[in-house]
Structures are given as C-alpha cells and as structure tokens.
Amino acid sequence: MTPKQRYLFDLNGYLHIKGVLSDEELGKTQEAVERCVQTPPDELSHGRNFAFDKSLEALTLHPVTWPIVKELTGNKPRFNRGSLVVETHEKQTMTPFHCAREDCGWQTRRYEVRNGRIFCNDIIAFFYFTNVCPGDGGLIVLPGSHKSEFQRPEGLFLPDLEDPDPVLHPAIKNIIPRAGDVIVLSELTTHGVLIWKPKDRDRRFLILRYKTQYFQDEQGERYVYSKELMDKLSPETQELMAYGSYWHDKEIVKRDTVDLG
Ligand SMILES: O=C(O)CCC(=O)C(=O)O
Incomplete structure (x- = not known):
C-alpha cells in the first residue's frame, strides 16, 4: 500500500483508484462480462460470478489491489466471494445505507492501525467495466464512518428510497468511477446505492470480497461454491480462497505479484 493510499483509506474508509485496468485488461473483461450477460441464467450455476x-478470476489477484489486500488483512487474506453486478434503471428503489457494523454487530469487524499499517478484517473491491457519470446514481458512501464508535441513528442521512434524484446530505459522497477504475471499501464504511437513472446504459462491475483467512461469517449452502466451480480455478486462486490458521503463511502471500497466466 502506498503512503498516499494508506492516508486516504484511513481518512475516508475507501479508496477510489483510477485507471487500474490496462486497455487490454479492460477489453478482455468487458467482453467476458458481455458474454456472461448473454448466457441464460440456468447455465450459470452460481449466477454471474x-x-x-x-x-x-485474475482480478482477485490484480497487481494494483494485491498489496492493499495483503496489508489490510495482515498478510492473511481469504477471498470468499465474487459476484458480477449488472444494474439497470429497472430497479426502482435505492439500496439503503448499510455496513457490517450495523448488519452484523460491532464485535464482528475490526479496523485498526498498528506499526504504521492498517488492518481491516472485511474489505470489498469493486472493479468497474462501465462508466458512471455525475447524476447517474450508483454507489454512495459516508466517508470516515469506518471509524465510528456509535451506532448511526436510524434513518440518519437516508434519502427517500424511491426518489431517483434525491438531495444528498453534504456528508454523503456519490462515487463516480470510470470503466477500469477500482473502489476498495472497508465493510465498516457506511454505504448505499442510488437508483440507476440512465435508460441507455447499465452499471457493470465485479464485487470481490476479502476477509482474513481465519474468519468465517457466512453460514449455509448459498455461500459454498460447487466443486465444479472450484476445480476450474487456478491453484493460486484456490489457495487465496482457502481458510488457514492465524499463523499459517500462504505461499501466494510471499509473492509481490501473482500471474494466473
Ligand atoms: O452496488 C454497489 O455499488 C454496492 C454494493 C453493496 O452495497 C455491497 O456489496 O455491500
């Protein structure tokens, strides 16, 4: 993590990193996303992922986000889920504000700074494949809320859920990524999603979720990927997705970059 990234992540609870994907990476991923969108849902055993x-799959270990994932998880990362989102104007209500503290309890998540490094046991990376323009809608965050010591009073800052053009409280920021940008967000940062307004464009991005390798919070079948899916993955991705003890060092973590070939 660079000193600038560390400063901004600590200040805001998220990073907006511009131009992460090269033209080649963007072209390949956009083409794959389009193919996925055109695939009938009954042929996608775990939905779009x-x-x-x-x-x-290579984005789980992207050279720009990999050092960030390693630092935030204290070099004990586990990638646990990755879903592709294609959002259109047909969704008529916004996703209300939420964060892991509010949803799962303050005991479950940590954000700490030790020895000049940040630790956070639940992070998400959003890789964008389409442009968001000002006024389109999409992701909103409450910067700095990852450090909040108090429960947000119910409904505070929340606009009308069905208003496509709400006036946002000045404390709230609407993030405007371009295709190829990445947002790295602590799950402790309060966030929500405004109604997507454009009728001629959708919002396409991949959500990648990382925890520490010794932390399990998902329970139940729907969080378990099939053997068929797991067998398709590169050995490096399989290792990234494995649970591990507090003291185990994954082989991939010893590498600065991990190329899936
Ligand atoms: O749709 C988005 O931009 C954010 C999705 C979200 O809220 C989440 O993954 O927790």
Missing part, C-alpha cells in the same frame, strides 16, 4: 472467465 468471477469464475465465468479467467480474465475476471
């Missing part, structure tokens, strides 16, 4: 194409 990161394992659909190698170019999408």
Whole structure:
C-alpha cells in the first residue's frame, strides 16, 4: 500500500483508484462480462460470478489491489466471494445505507492501525467495466464512518428510497468511477446505492470480497461454491480462497505479484 493510499483509506474508509485496468485488461473483461450477460441464467450455476472467465478470476489477484489486500488483512487474506453486478434503471428503489457494523454487530469487524499499517478484517473491491457519470446514481458512501464508535441513528442521512434524484446530505459522497477504475471499501464504511437513472446504459462491475483467512461469517449452502466451480480455478486462486490458521503463511502471500497466466 502506498503512503498516499494508506492516508486516504484511513481518512475516508475507501479508496477510489483510477485507471487500474490496462486497455487490454479492460477489453478482455468487458467482453467476458458481455458474454456472461448473454448466457441464460440456468447455465450459470452460481449466477454471474468471477469464475465465468479467467480474465475476471485474475482480478482477485490484480497487481494494483494485491498489496492493499495483503496489508489490510495482515498478510492473511481469504477471498470468499465474487459476484458480477449488472444494474439497470429497472430497479426502482435505492439500496439503503448499510455496513457490517450495523448488519452484523460491532464485535464482528475490526479496523485498526498498528506499526504504521492498517488492518481491516472485511474489505470489498469493486472493479468497474462501465462508466458512471455525475447524476447517474450508483454507489454512495459516508466517508470516515469506518471509524465510528456509535451506532448511526436510524434513518440518519437516508434519502427517500424511491426518489431517483434525491438531495444528498453534504456528508454523503456519490462515487463516480470510470470503466477500469477500482473502489476498495472497508465493510465498516457506511454505504448505499442510488437508483440507476440512465435508460441507455447499465452499471457493470465485479464485487470481490476479502476477509482474513481465519474468519468465517457466512453460514449455509448459498455461500459454498460447487466443486465444479472450484476445480476450474487456478491453484493460486484456490489457495487465496482457502481458510488457514492465524499463523499459517500462504505461499501466494510471499509473492509481490501473482500471474494466473
Ligand atoms: O452496488 C454497489 O455499488 C454496492 C454494493 C453493496 O452495497 C455491497 O456489496 O455491500
């Protein structure tokens, strides 16, 4: 993590990193996403997800986000889920504000700074494949809320859920990524999603979720990927997705970059 990234992540609870994907990476991933969108849902055993194409799977270990994932998880990362989102104007209500503290309890998540490094046991990376323009809608965050010590009073800052053009409280920021940008967000940062307004464009991005390797919070069948999907993945991705003890060092973590070939 660079000193600038560390400063901004600590200040805001998220990073907006511009131009992460090269033209080649963007072209390949956009093409894969389009193929996934055109695939009938009954042929996608886990819905639209990161394992659909190698170019999408490779983003789990992207050279720009990999050092960030390693630092935030204290070099004990586990990638646990990756879903592709294609959002259109047909969704008529916004996703209300939420964060892991509010949804799962303050005891479950940590954000700490030790020895000049940040630790956070639940992070998400959003890789964007389409442009968001000002006024389109999409992701909104409450910067700095990852450090909040108090429960947000119910409904505070929340606009009318069905208003496509709400006036946002000045504390709220609407993030405007371009295709190829990445947002890295602590799950402790309060966030929500405004109604997507454009009728001629959708919002396409991949959500990649990382925890520490010794932390399990998902329970139940729907969080378990099939053997068929797991067998398709590169050995490096399989290792990234494995649970491990507090003291185990994954082989991939010893590498600065991990190329899936
Ligand atoms: O749709 C988005 O931009 C954010 C999705 C979200 O809220 C989440 O993954 O927790």
